Amino acid sequence: MKFLEELQSLKEQIKRRVQFDVPEGTKNIVIGGMGGSGIVGKIFQEMYTKMPVYTSDSYDIPDFVGDGTLFIAISYSGNTEETISSLSYAKKKGAKTIGISSGGIIEKEADVFVNVPGGLQPRSAIGYMLMPLLLSFNVVSEKDVDYAYSLLKRIDENNIKDEDIAKKIWETRRIPVIYGIPGYRSVAYRWKTQFNENAKVIAYSNFFPELNHNDTMALRDTYRKNEFFFISISGGKDSRSEKRIDITKEITKTEMEEVVAEGSSQFEKMIGLVHRGDYVTYHLAKLRGVDPTDISSIEELKRRLSKE
Amino acid sequence: MKFLEELQSLKEQIKRRVQFDVPEGTKNIVIGGMGGSGIVGKIFQEMYTKMPVYTSDSYDIPDFVGDGTLFIAISYSGNTEETISSLSYAKKKGAKTIGISSGGIIEKEADVFVNVPGGLQPRSAIGYMLMPLLLSFNVVSEKDVDYAYSLLKRIDENNIKDEDIAKKIWETRRIPVIYGIPGYRSVAYRWKTQFNENAKVIAYSNFFPELNHNDTMALRDTYRKNEFFFISISGGKDSRSEKRIDITKEITKTEMEEVVAEGSSQFEKMIGLVHRGDYVTYHLAKLRGVDPTDISSIEELKRRLSKE
Incomplete structure (x- = not known):
């Protein structure tokens, strides 16, 4: 396939x-x-x-x-x-x-x-x-699934926003770092792994509010900061987390690509954000000219480990 | 103090x-x-x-x-x-x-x-x-604590190895990424946060064997790879994890600074590794000329969040 x-x-x-x-x-x-x-x-x-x-x-x-x-x-x-x-x-x-x-x-x-x-x-x-x-x-309820189906279908039909994010990363050759908020930190990690496996680029993830106790100090400094492309993903309508993202950007003078979930249930938001990460990393693989399905290093490593 | x-x-x-x-x-x-x-x-x-x-x-x-x-x-x-x-x-x-x-x-x-x-x-x-x-x-037992005390004292008296790691990072201006093994993944994360807070540099952590299912693909590619300084920290004598680190380096052609714990109990190894991270990041702060105690951005963020 x-x-x-x-x-x-x-x-x-x-x-x-x-x-x-x-x-x-x-x-x-x-x-x-x-x-x-x-x-x-x-x-x-x-x-x-x-x-x-x-x-x-x-x-x-x-x-x-x-x-x-x-x-x-x-x-x-x-x-x-x-x-x-x-x-x-x-x-x-x-x-x-x-x-x-x-x-x-x-x-x-x-x-x-x-x-x-x-x-x-x-x-x-x-x-x-x-x-x-x-x-x-x-x-999840059946209704959650039905709504999520429609959302995923819309993303399949139109993922230009995700292609744009991929383009911005590719044009600047930056390293993606994905920041999640509570409820979506696993989704931020999913994006990181999809950047690795699909686009073959190094990427890392972290999450609010914990990152405000450590990353924040580094973001305010200029050490290698321009190597990174920061993406925040959030569920929307959570004013405390949105405020945190805004204040973090302001205090550290850091640009952040903000990806906000669509939908109402947590399932719909979560799976929609997962899917957007799929597309961002797929488009980045295309721009880089790498095969998103190639995971030969992982396979080779598994073979080597089971042999020795 | x-x-x-x-x-x-x-x-x-x-x-x-x-x-x-x-x-x-x-x-x-x-x-x-x-x-x-x-x-x-x-x-x-x-x-x-x-x-x-x-x-x-x-x-x-x-x-x-x-x-x-x-x-x-x-x-x-x-x-x-x-x-x-x-x-x-x-x-x-x-x-x-x-x-x-x-x-x-x-x-x-x-x-x-x-x-x-x-x-x-x-x-x-x-x-x-x-x-x-x-x-x-x-x-922990009293004996574990006594042994750990001696180990920490030795590190306080001689941390030239940690100063050397800091020098290598500073000379190459690379971004530290710390890889832990099971039992020490929290220590890898501690190093990451100490790099952030003490030396004010962006840093990330990940851990074996999970990283072999994602980071590995990115490490084999050349995309921005030379921006990073990879450090593996491990407990020693765990042949499966050591083998993994070796095979990962070989397959992905990645240099890694290997920090291996001293000591016998998990407590001794863990606290010794924590302390070595303290020194690596302290020395990096000195080399960079930044104040390791300054955490004003975190404080400012806390003030802003509680006010608004």
Whole structure:
């Protein structure tokens, strides 16, 4: 599938209604996942806080994992080394386990398996992997999904604003830094990773209000500041965060490209912002003349690690 | 107190034995704190995983906070806006609360108050704020503290390696990026914030193995790569992580300054690495001719936010 078609499939992905039963007695949730699959757990963690949700992006699991734990292993291929390792530890410690993948070892090892369609880049399958979590924990309504579908469709049809952002980055050859606000810090991190994987450019993310306790001091200085292209992403209508962004820009004399979410529900805003990041990074890849689907370094590294 | 004296006080700070009783029935821990105080919760979260630990660096608290929650508010001044807000929400929801500060509103509002000596920069008081957590949850032994004291003393007496790192950064005018491994990702973030606040330079952090799923693609490209000075910090003797660092360097043809912890216990390694970051950033501030104690932008921002 062409990369653009992958991007455009997001709106259909969120309409897929697959869910699982949350085991009775679940006291805490640990989600294992890396990179393009791991972002799903990080987004869920921000959207669902009725129970402690811990995201594990390594081989290990926290000591508290036990019979009150629901361990959810997310790996698009089903074969991510780190995630398989943490799933196996979780099982040994008596956790209930759910696997979300398009097959692989996760399908065989998890107590309950949620199958997602294969054939995409892992990071392009974010909708398929995220929806079972949001549906099973009642975080989204059908109305939220319908509105989000329309928003994603509009972005697919017209993403000139995102192309413009890509152009500004390319013309100035700057390094993207994405600032999120609470509720959207995982989305800021998603943008960072999409800049890395799609456009092959170094990028970093941080978030308000925490960054006002550290980045702010560096932004006021001039040391290498003009190397960076700052983007703030926010949910809109949150006057406290908007005010922070404004004051930060003013005090530090820093230009910031402001990307404000459309929509009303948190789901709609979140998924719309994710999609805009997809397009900004896709357009930047085109401008740079790099292949957005090429992730050969990551593959090579995985091969080398499993061999040695 | 001079900044260097503040740094050198860390070894005495960790010898202060002050602790609190963990309330019976505690099922989860939420730690509120920002910036130089917030890092304490992030380090604790990595060192203690027998119970879910959630760190909150914003105004809000997660929905699960209730009577099984121990909420720990950490603010050196005791007056950090975000932390006071989250403490007040936590009390309303029936959480037990502990305040760690040198006074301020936190002292008045928390159920139990742990006083720490005042007069330092918040980020220089990391030992005072961290030890009550580590002692109360039995994460460190007296022997660990004794060994760590000797290590910190050696670093105070001879930090030429850290001065050399600062020189290399300054001579090349590069942007520091710090890569941590599991167990030390909060330390990598601490270095980032110390670069910001002490040396006033933009810096970012990331961690293995997650960064192998995204940064790796950008590191193999040449886009602005030579703007960055990469530093890996690790605990040593962890062959899997060391191998990862080596393979990453090789595949992406990236130079990395490797900082490996000394010591045996995780506490000793962690606090030693924290201290080395203190010195690297202190020396960089000296080379740049900036005042490491100046945090006027942060103060101005706080004033502006509370006024408007």
